Amino acid sequence: MVIIIFTLSFLMVFVITKSYKYVDQYYQTVLYVSLVSIIYPLICRGHMVWHFPDIGYFTDKANFLFQAIVLFPSTTVFFLRFLPRKVWSRVVYFLGFVGLYSAMEAFMVMRGEIIYKHGWNFGWSMFVDLCLFGLMWIHARSWRLALFISLCILTFLVLWFRVPMGG
Numbered sequence: 687m688v689i690i691i692f693t694l695s696f697l698m699v700f701v702i703t704k705s706y707k708y709v710d711q712y713y714q715t716v717l718y719v720s721l722v723s724i725i726y727p728l729i730c731r732g733h734m735v736w737h738f739p740d741i742g743y744f745t746d747k748a749n750f751l752f753q754a755i756v757l758f759p760s761t762t763v764f765f766l767r768f769l770p771r772k773v774w775s776r777v778v779y780f781l782g783f784v785g786l787y788s789a790m791e792a793f794m795v796m797r798g799e800i801i802y803k804h805g806w807n808f809g810w811s812m813f814v815d816l817c818l819f820g821l822m823w824i825h826a827r828s829w830r831l832a833l834f835i836s837l838c839i840l841t842f843l844v845l846w847f848r849v850p851m852g853g
Contacts, residue, residue, distance in 0.1 A: 693757040700760035716759045735806035787815045
């Protein structure tokens with residue numbers, strides 16, 4: 687339920703700030719972030735290191751899809767649209783988004799709305815949040831570099847958490 691409220695709140699801010707007018711400007715990064723978010727449940731199928739328990743009709747799969755279609759696109763456009771120009775302001779802004787996502791997940795952990803397995807923990811989720819926002823920024827400037835870094839991070843995580851590949 688927390689992720690639904692968080693996502694709808696982000697969507698509301700996205701609409702109120704009229705950030706939807708900037709989707710065309712950032713659509714490549716929106717597609718990249720959404721695609722990356724969909725890759726996790728595909729690669730880790732059968733070895734999920736975190737998952738969302740079903741809440742009524744809102745299943746784990748529906749949750750991942752909801753985030754890929756609503757949360758991550760609105761976050762990406764909003765994050766990139768208001769990214770400050772000054773370095774220190776940018777660092778504070780970046781850490782603010784990481785902190786917001788981390789706080790949301792901490793609340794979900796406390797409520798039992800996200801389950802960790804296979805050695806995953808809150809620290810790894812914070813690492814992924816740092817990567818998410820860093821790679822959004824990098825992708826908006828160099829999609830090739832973002833893809834390379836993404837593949838390196840993906841490979842590291844798959845090996846670290848011993849995600850079985852294949853049948």
